[in-house]
Amino acid sequence: MLKEGLTPYDDSFFIEKVNSKVFYTMPREHSHDYYEIYYQLYGERYYIINNRSYYIKKGDIVLINKGVFHKTTYAGAINYERVLVGFKEHILKDIIPQEEFTELLSTFEKDISIINLSIQNQHTFEVLFTKLIHENNNRLSSYETYSKLLLVELLININRHLEKGHVSYLEFPSALHKKVSEIAQYITDNCDKVLNLDILAHKFLISPYYLSRVFKDVTGFNLIQFINSERIKKSQYLLIETSLPIYEICEVVGFNSTIHFTRVFNSFTSMSPSKYRKLNSKQKDN
Numbered sequence: 001m002l003k004e005g006l007t008p009y010d011d012s013f014f015i016e017k018v019n020s021k022v023f024y025t026m027p028r029e030h031s032h033d034y035y036e037i038y039y040q041l042y043g044e045r046y047y048i049i050n051n052r053s054y055y056i057k058k059g060d061i062v063l064i065n066k067g068v069f070h071k072t073t074y075a076g077a078i079n080y081e082r083v084l085v086g087f088k089e090h091i092l093k094d095i096i097p098q099e100e101f102t103e104l105l106s107t108f109e110k111d112i113s114i115i116n117l118s119i120q121n122q123h124t125f126e127v128l129f130t131k132l133i134h135e136n137n138n139r140l141s142s143y144e145t146y147s148k149l150l151l152v153e154l155l156i157n158i159n160r161h162l163e164k165g166h167v168s169y170l171e172f173p174s175a176l177h178k179k180v181s182e183i184a185q186y187i188t189d190n191c192d193k194v195l196n197l198d199i200l201a202h203k204f205l206i207s208p209y210y211l212s213r214v215f216k217d218v219t220g221f222n223l224i225q226f227i228n229s230e231r232i233k234k235s236q237y238l239l240i241e242t243s244l245p246i247y248e249i250c251e252v253v254g255f256n257s258t259i260h261f262t263r264v265f266n267s268f269t270s271m272s273p274s275k276y277r278k279l280n281s282k283q284k285d286n
Contacts (some may be wrong), residue, residue, distance in 0.1 A: 012088040026071040036064035043080025053133040065108040180218040
């Protein structure tokens, strides 16, 4: 897997191009405290956003808002190429008026996360991505300012496409993906309840063996990993937004013991629930 443009301008703005010739599925969903623009240059991927799977092909742009959980997975072809732009909002505040700033970022708040570009429009966007990568790699005089201006131009073009309706409302790539997305949404809505393979197979009228296999194929998770992932996401919210003691949060999100909860939490976040709460409460205060 070849990566280009990895060195960020700073921790608030980066551009990355990946050319992969190996099988790759992201191990788990993740979220960021920055906005993300993903562009598929070549090949295909499944992009999972908030438990729904989207089929992404050449010329598709994916918009990811801050805090939205997502991942990409194998979609049948090993070779693919993509560009990723990540940025925090403060880097734009000094170069565009507040009203336009708010309007451009509102693009990430909309229900539509995927833009399908025509061949002609693909060229327009690919020129912008190429310029961004060139600026990052060569770092000539005033490259930071020019890169920010290119980012603004990119956001304006995205916003105009959405305003003109140059968007395809993506259906599920197959009935199988629709069914798995329904199961994933049920898990998200009911992660505080007792959930296991047999219970879910019975509810959705699928054999346990078949459910276990197709869920892994579509999401990249085995069923228990996904259930735990949803419980940990809910616990992260409760740790930051409430003052509930940890043992109560453990029960609220569906774990039977604090020891098991702490072990699973640590496997997802590399820290204990108490440390996560302390760290994020400081950031919130700041």
